[in-house]
Amino acid sequence: MPHLSIDHSPELSDESDMQALCQKLRDALVQTGVFPLSGTRVRTHPAEACAIADGHRNNRYCAMTLSVGAGRSRETLQTAGADIFSVAQAHFEQQRSTPHFALSLEIRVADEDLSWKDNSLHLGPVIPDGLETA
Amino acid sequence: MPHLSIDHSPELSDESDMQALCQKLRDALVQTGVFPLSGTRVRTHPAEACAIADGHRNNRYCAMTLSVGAGRSRETLQTAGADIFSVAQAHFEQQRSTPHFALSLEIRVADEDLSWKDNSLHLGPVIPDGLETA
Amino acid sequence: MPHLSIDHSPELSDESDMQALCQKLRDALVQTGVFPLSGTRVRTHPAEACAIADGHRNNRYCAMTLSVGAGRSRETLQTAGADIFSVAQAHFEQQRSTPHFALSLEIRVADEDLSWKDNSLHLGPVIPDGLETA
Numbered sequence: 001m002p003h004l005s006i007d008h009s010p011e012l013s014d015e016s017d018m019q020a021l022c023q024k025l026r027d028a029l030v031q032t033g034v035f036p037l038s039g040t041r042v043r044t045h046p047a048e049a050c051a052i053a054d055g056h057r058n059n060r061y062c063a064m065t066l067s068v069g070a071g072r073s074r075e076t077l078q079t080a081g082a083d084i085f086s087v088a089q090a091h092f093e094q095q096r097s098t099p100h101f102a103l104s105l106e107i108r109v110a111d112e113d114l115s116w117k118d119n120s121l122h123l124g125p126v127i128p129d130g131l132e133t134a
Numbered sequence: 135m136p137h138l139s140i141d142h143s144p145e146l147s148d149e150s151d152m153q154a155l156c157q158k159l160r161d162a163l164v165q166t167g168v169f170p171l172s173g174t175r176v177r178t179h180p181a182e183a184c185a186i187a188d189g190h191r192n193n194r195y196c197a198m199t200l201s202v203g204a205g206r207s208r209e210t211l212q213t214a215g216a217d218i219f220s221v222a223q224a225h226f227e228q229q230r231s232t233p234h235f236a237l238s239l240e241i242r243v244a245d246e247d248l249s250w251k252d253n254s255l256h257l258g259p260v261i262p263d264g265l266e267t268a
Numbered sequence: 269m270p271h272l273s274i275d276h277s278p279e280l281s282d283e284s285d286m287q288a289l290c291q292k293l294r295d296a297l298v299q300t301g302v303f304p305l306s307g308t309r310v311r312t313h314p315a316e317a318c319a320i321a322d323g324h325r326n327n328r329y330c331a332m333t334l335s336v337g338a339g340r341s342r343e344t345l346q347t348a349g350a351d352i353f354s355v356a357q358a359h360f361e362q363q364r365s366t367p368h369f370a371l372s373l374e375i376r377v378a379d380e381d382l383s384w385k386d387n388s389l390h391l392g393p394v395i396p397d398g399l400e401t402a
Contacts, residue, residue, distance in 0.1 A: 001372075003331055005275065007139065007177060013316060022319035037322060041329050041370070043275060043315035047177035049153040051160035054171060055261035061175050063137055067374070077248055085250040099256035102175070104135075106201070107248035114345055114375035116353040122367035127323035141273065141311060181311035183287040185294035188305060189395035195309045197271055211382055219384040233390035236309070238269075240335070241382035 001110060002035045003043075003067045004084070009060040010046040012095075018044045021091050025064075028087040030126060032080040034072055038121050058100040064088065066107045069115065081107050135244060136169040137177075137201045138218070143194040144180040146229075152178045155225050159198075162221040164260060166214040168206055172255050192234040198222065200241045203249065215241050269378060270303040271311075271335045272352070277328040278314045280363075286312045289359050293332075296355040298394060300348040302340055306389050326368040332356065334375045337383065349375050 004025055012018060022042040029040050052059040066084065068077065085105045095101040138159055146152060156176040163174050186193040200218065202211065219239045229235040272293055280286060290310040297308050320327040334352065336345065353373045363369040 003372075007179075019317040019319075022317050023323065026319035026323065038370070039321075041318065041320050041331060043318035043329075045179060045275075045313060046316055048147060048180055049156050050175065050177040051153075051156035052175050053173075053255050054257045054259065055157065055160065056258065059255065061177075063175060074247060081248060081250060085252070089252055096252065096254050099254055101254045102172070103252040104137075105250040106244050108245070110374050111376070113342060114349060116349060116373040118353070118357055118364065118371040120364050120367055120369045121321050121327065123322045124324065125322065141313075179313060182281060182314055183290050184309065184311035185287075185290035186309050187307075187389050188391045188393065189291065189294065190392065193389065195311075197309060208381060215382060215384060219386070223386055230386065230388050233388055235388045236306070237386040238271075239384040240378050242379070 001039045001067055001069045002029055003041045004029065005065045005067070006042070006044045006062060008044060008046055008062040009050060009052070010048065012060055012062060013046050015060070016092065016095070021088070024087050024091060025084060027126065028084045032083055034076055034080055035068065037126065038119055038123055052102065056100060058098070059102070060095060060100060061102045062088065062092065064105040066105065067110050068107060070109050070112045077107050081105060135173045135201055135203045136163055137175045138163065139199045139201070140176070140178045140196060142178060142180055142196040143184060143186070144182065146194055146196060147180050149194070150226065150229070155222070158221050158225055159218060161260065162218045166217055168210055168214055169202065171260065172253055172257055186236065190234060192232070193236070194229060194234060195236045196222065196226065198239040200239065201244050202241060204243050204246045211241050215239060269307045269335055269337045270297055271309045272297065273333045273335070274310070274312045274330060276312060276314055276330040277318060277320070278316065280328055280330060281314050283328070284360065284363070289356065292355050292359055293352060295394065296352045300351055302344055302348055303336065305394065306387055306391055320370065324368060326366070327370070328363060328368060329370045330356065330360065332373045334373065335378050336375060338377050338380045345375050349373060
């Protein structure tokens with residue numbers, strides 16, 4: 001952990017660069033300084049069908065859930081959450097200018113005694129914006 | 135919130151009208167009278183692969199998780215949950231008449247201090263059954 | 269319940285037999301002896317987009333969340349979790365031999381008072397490895 005799972009309206013796959021969003025949020029998680037890089041996973045799951053609020057055809061949602069391990073203060077998590085949320089707000093600036101967009105973030109704390117990890121990742125420097133070294 | 139996430143067997147995408155289910159459940163959430171319309175998101179996520187109970191090829195599941203904000207009594211949530219569940223039961227009447235269907239609902243309460251929202255939705259009247267005003 | 273939801277890198281749909289993993293994990297859940305067969309659902313949800321750790325293109329993740337009903341001791345859950353995790357480790361032996369794989373499991377306990385079930389499954393013997401009786 002941290003694991004950031006992003007559920008969203010299926011149309012956002014075309015209307016926004018969700019891969020770029022993942023990378024921005026990965027960077028934001030790293031920059032909080034309170035989470036391990038090796039545990040960082042940001043991922044998107046578009047819905048197949050959905051019904052949002054009043055059902056207007058233009059309504060879109062992006063609902064983010066961040067699961068973190070125990071051991072950080074609520075203040076630390078509130079600061080980290082606010083930082084992450086502001087990055088998502090900036091990403092969706094265009095959508096937020098319409099009357100049809102709903103963005104949310106929730107942090108939940110996992111039970112460390114009921115968690116298992118097996119991580120073979122040998123980390124290099126964080127690769128910005130999806131550019132890869134050869 | 136409320137956010138109702140519906141995980142289901144991939145075959146149900148063809149065997150049932152999951153968009154109609156979303157709309158029925160959105161209406162049911164609104165009709166409880168205890169949740170904000172603007173926060174309502176109902177969405178489906180079919181599995182890619184699955185193994186259900188004894189593994190019979192006809193087994194199907196629909197597993198719903200409702201995430202709500204804090205501040206409602208357990209009795210309120212139990213009544214709301216029962217209402218929502220009965221709508222899903224009615225929707226899946228055909229599937230429930232077979233020996234191969236499993237329906238479930240769980241409500242979880244989010245931590246308000248670790249939640250963020252940015253909602254530009256300007257609401258009109260709830261649009262029934264996916265019909266849209268011009 | 270138990271419901272085991274498996275989020276994973278989209279590439280694993282091709283690079284691993286995820287249906288076989290579901291069946292192995294279903295069998296492992298049954299073999300713990302502490303969960304009801306009729307409530308067992310194992311399912312996979314590949315991400316559409318993701319950003320993992322340092323962003324190396326070969327990075328892959330498989331993040332499993334097991335939701336169970338209340339009423340079992342933490343020791344029971346820890347033993348069950350360790351058993352299930354070891355099955356997933358064996359399945360991903362090839363991936364774990366690379367420096368680019370991250371496997372995780374988390375168990376969360378649902379609130380029984382806020383859970384509903386409607387299960388028409390008439391169970392036969394567990395069908396191994398996806399083979400079906402005629």
